[in-house]
Amino acid sequence: MSYDDIRKATVIRYPYLWAREARAGETEGGKERPIAVGVRVVRADGDLVLFFPITTKEPEKARFAVEIPAIERRRAGLDADRRCGSSRRQSFYLEPEPPIGRFSKAFFLPLLREFIVRRKAFIEVVRFR
Template sequence: MKKPAPQVGLVIRYDFLWSHERGRGREDGTKERPCVIVTAIIRKAHGVTEVLVSPITHSPPRDGAVAIEIPRKVGRNLGLDDERSYIVADESNTVAWDDAGIVPAEPGKRWAYGRLPRPLYDQLRASMLDLHSKRKLKSSRRS
């Protein structure tokens, strides 16, 4: 099973580091979770591909948070469970594509869950660009 090339909208499994965890001094996320690749950047000087990812969670958005609910049909197509799921638009991590924290969605079966439908990805991207312009996007660069 070969790791695919990063693609926008691809849902992968990653040990996402929340801003509150980083604030407490953590360098790694506490658990692996589905995350959406928002963009991929190739750093030519280093030859490293980095991806910007946003997490998927079951937790409804807290007051003031920005999240997009994943329609149940999309969740089923991705192989997520039947619980309500949300893409958190106001948190992101930037990580090298070869980072060990990116793991197969189902070891031995598939690397990724699949891709978001274009309209849902476009909604996420637009929300994140708006948050970035307002300096409300919480982002962590992972090394």
């Protein structure tokens, strides 16, 4: 995958590391999963990328998460018959595979706006190369 492919609302595969795993000292996610790219900020000292993990598990009530509608699951290259939702995370390790899909602006931009409103309440995992 080219880093130019990493754009807002693009869905890629990523070995996602949850905050609880990072606190336990782990440095890599236990399995590769689809994630949505929230924001990519190009910087001279290394890009900052915000990722929204996609999961089929029911999120905890206090977590920032939304259920992804079937039409958006199809657009993103996900299984349209399986419920899934997205929450948020950041890191740097990416597989060299092409994106699997992309969410529509109508679905993704309100999600991103809501994240911005709530961002101070989130736990982040910061990674450096």
